[in-house]
Amino acid sequence: xxxxxxNLKVEYHNGNESFTVVDIPNWQVDKGEQVAISGPSGSGKSxxxxxxxxxxxxxxxxxxxxxCDIGQLGExxxxxxxxxxxxxxxxxxxxxxxxTALENVLLGMTFSPRKPQWQAATALLEEMGLGxxxxxxxxxxxxxxxxxxxIARALAKxxxxxxxDEPTGSLDPLHxxxxxxxxxxxxxxHGCTLIVVSHEREVVEAFERQVSFLELNHAFAKKEAVA
Ligand code: ADP
Ligand code: MG
Numbered sequence: 001x002x003x004x005x006x007n008l009k010v011e012y013h014n015g016n017e018s019f020t021v022v023d024i025p026n027w028q029v030d031k032g033e034q035v036a037i038s039g040p041s042g043s044g045k046s047x048x049x050x051x052x053x054x055x056x057x058x059x060x061x062x063x064x065x066x067x068c069d070i071g072q073l074g075e076x077x078x079x080x081x082x083x084x085x086x087x088x089x090x091x092x093x094x095x096x097x098x099x100t101a102l103e104n105v106l107l108g109m110t111f112s113p114r115k116p117q118w119q120a121a122t123a124l125l126e127e128m129g130l131g132x133x134x135x136x137x138x139x140x141x142x143x144x145x146x147x148x149x150x151i152a153r154a155l156a157k158x159x160x161x162x163x164x165d166e167p168t169g170s171l172d173p174l175h176x177x178x179x180x181x182x183x184x185x186x187x188x189x190h191g192c193t194l195i196v197v198s199h200e201r202e203v204v205e206a207f208e209r210q211v212s213f214l215e216l217n218h219a220f221a222k223k224e225a226v227a
Pocket of ligand 1: 012013021039040041042043044045046047048
């Protein structure tokens with residue numbers, strides 16, 4: 001088991017008021033699994049990924065990820081856990097604009113136990129079909145190419161787990177299938193577990209395991225029932 005969630009609740013606070021955004025009684029992901037999560041905007045998908053990545057502590061319950069009990073870690077320990085175990089891919093890439101594709105991937109290796117390696121970084125970019133873009137900066141690349149750099153960067157430290165939050169949200173439909181296929185293939189080859197959040201049917205249907213966030217997250221179901 002790579003991820004195990006039990007009685008997880010995540011609350012946000014607004015002045016004196018607190019409201020529960022995520023309420024998941026029980027959920028597991030096995031090592032090496034590839035999972036697609038779909039659900040409407042505002043249903044708490046990003047919040048769940050933030051908790052799994054150790055960006056946000058759970059309000060209550062247990063979240064075990066890669067052998068770590070996230071709720072038991074302090075902020076500094078969560079930072080270290082994330083740097084070593086998690087590759088995070090954002091909708092907006094978060095590439096460093098002043099650096100080339102190769103440098104962005106090397107930066108992805110900086111906080112891993114392995115030292116940055118030019119050969120490995122180059123190989124990853126070649127795997128993403130970007131061998132001819134090694135020394136280009138993000139502004140000189142298409143959006144699809146930039147997202148493939150972001151995938152290479154996330155894979156660079158050989159994380160146990162990749163979390164991708166709407167990774168194709170900025171891509172045109174022509175490139176969506178290709179980017180998802182490359183991401184899945186690379187995770188398989190590197191023995192990396194993958195969770196993708198998306199509201200695009202084409203993305204979700206590429207996965208054997210598809211999770212409806214409305215069914216998984218009881219907080220949202222309750223809110224809908226009241227509304
Ligand atoms: P999704 O990714 O499914 O669109 P989010 O996890 O981003 O959903 O947000 C779930 C709900 O929590 C939304 O109603 C959002 O407005 C609220 N929310 C998200 N982040 C915060 C925050 N830092 N403080 C307060 N409320 C938040
Ligand atoms: Mg989101």
